[in-house]
Amino acid sequence: MTVTNPVTNLQTLIRCASVTPAEGGALTALADMLRPLGFKIERMTASELGTPDIENLYARLGTEEPHLMFAGHTDVVPVGDAASWSHPPFAADIADGEMFGRGAVDMKGGIACFAAAVARHIEKHGPPAGSISFLITGDEEGPAINGTVKLLQWAAERGEKWDASLVGEPTNPDRLGDMIKIGRRGSISGFITVHGVQGHAAYPHLADNPVRSIIKLTEALLERPFDAGTDNFQPSNLEVTSIDVGNAATNVIAAKATAAFNIRFNDTWSVDTLRAEIIARLDAAAADQALRPGRPPTKYDIAWSDRPSQVFLTRNNALIASLSSAVENVTGQRPALSTTGGTSDARHIKDYCPVVEFGLVGQTMHMIDERVALSDLETLTEIYQTFIQRWFENADI
Ligand SMILES: [Zn+2]
Structure with a gap:
């Protein structure tokens, strides 16, 4: 199963020029990765007067509880001056152990790693004892009106329930393993x-x-x-x-x-x-x-201004302990449990289930030459895989 390789997953995603609000082929590419793993894929387009229509994706593996949701976005911010990049922003070139491209860390990299982690989990243990879903929007970097909020509503109206969610945004300031976000101001x-x-x-x-x-x-x-x-x-x-x-x-x-x-x-x-x-x-x-x-x-x-964001803090031990012990196990570093930084789509997910955030190192997000170390992709995949295993072991506690 090639989906076990986060590097090729990420190259495929970066090569889709999904600058918000364009889908750019990114959700189709992700669907093609998840379908062979047994996921049931649904695409949902949301519209609202005065904003561009947005394509979103919901994919679920399994029908049973407990249900773990991975959330994120495939849209990316504009590249800025393309000529200033040392590698073309949608080429996913690899140089000196790093992959260059818009979305490498924010946050196609997180999605590529989580897909690889699920594939590895299935390869090793078979399908999870419960369900895993991907809730992926194309509208996080834009007005965020036709994205996660509507996708959550749409799924919940169809009877979807989640026990926990992990958002794969880049949360680490300097090194992979630094920081898990357990709430937001x-x-x-x-x-x-x-x-x-x-x-x-x-x-x-x-x-x-x-x-x-x-x-x-x-x-x-x-x-x-x-x-x-x-x-x-x-x-x-x-x-x-x-x-x-x-x-x-x-x-x-x-x-x-x-x-x-x-x-x-x-x-x-x-x-x-x-x-x-x-x-x-x-x-x-x-x-x-x-x-x-x-x-x-x-x-x-x-x-x-419209749409103020409420503060929130997640207090779910099974979720937080599974993730922080997975991070420590793989990196040797105990992550800080933090609530710093800006808002994220976690503020919407918290209305449905406990949510934490952990992804790549954020240093180059939104910059010229956004890039990720290939070794970080492998490490994050191992963390996610360990997390998936531990969460399904702990979820009933
Ligand atoms: Zn992001």
């Missing part, structure tokens, strides 16, 4: 608008400068930490990402000022409690007249 973005009164800079009493107010409001968001962090999470952090007045004239006071911010938050907060805290801070700052003596309170509007 939440994320909220907001936009503040202050309405002032336009006027002449020499006659400020006739105007109301919104810059004074936007400084106070943004300071109120930054001046005190939101929390000190928790056992499993770093402290919540807010960044003001933009302050805009759009005024090119030095002798004019502008009519309005806007600011944008994003906060990555831990399990001290929910989306609702954190929004309330932010509004309380802004209201207090709006009433503060330090920069606008004698003036009425600042008038401001706040708009929240």
Whole structure:
């Protein structure tokens, strides 16, 4: 069974130019790898007005419980300046023990290794005592509207149930074995608008400068930490990402000022409690007249971006222990259990079953010359294979 080789699996996937939202042949290539292993393959296309149609894939081996789901995406980010790559981005060239190509680590490499691991498991032990499925989207790097969320809904409506999920995103900062992600911080973005009164800079009493107010409001968001962090999470952090007045004239006071911010938050907060805290801070700052003596309170509007992400933490010992002991067994290194970094599709999967994330080393993701060490592909395949074996042994505990 050639699917046991993660290197050839990955070459096949990289050679499909699946720059989001294009399928590029990548899901078909994956289906061709999984079908001979006994997987039942289904393709599901999701659409929504104003976004490109997206092809997704769901493949299941077995019909029994327990059911382990591997999740990921075959779409990749654009290559950037193709001429800057030392090897063409869709050639999957191998040089000095590394394979070059867009998606090598994020995350066709993870998929190639998991397919190889399943094939090796079957070769050694026969089909698993339960089910394994692949839930693969073509819409992780794009707007992510027609991807994992809809694919999960679609599968759940057809009666699919999962006991655990592993997402194969690149989670290791430096070396394979560094880090498993067992949760993710939440994320909220907001936009503040202050309405002032336009006027002449020499006659400020006739105007109301919104810059004074936007400084106070943004300071109120930054001046005190939101929390000190928790056992499993770093402290919540807010960044003001933009302050805009759009005024090119030095002798004019502008009519309005806007600011944008994003906060990555831990399990001290929910989306609702954190929004309330932010509004309380802004209201207090709006009433503060330090920069606008004698003036009425600042008038401001706040708009929240759609689709905030809730924080989550996975507490499933069978899943976490199976994976971390597999990593330690193969690499000799005990992985950190981390909740750092950005959001991922795990935030959607957590609504259906416990989920953890482990994949390749992330250093070259989204870069020119994205590449993976062939030795890492072999090691990750061994980790995944050990994990599959241990998870099916532990799943009932
Ligand atoms: Zn990714």
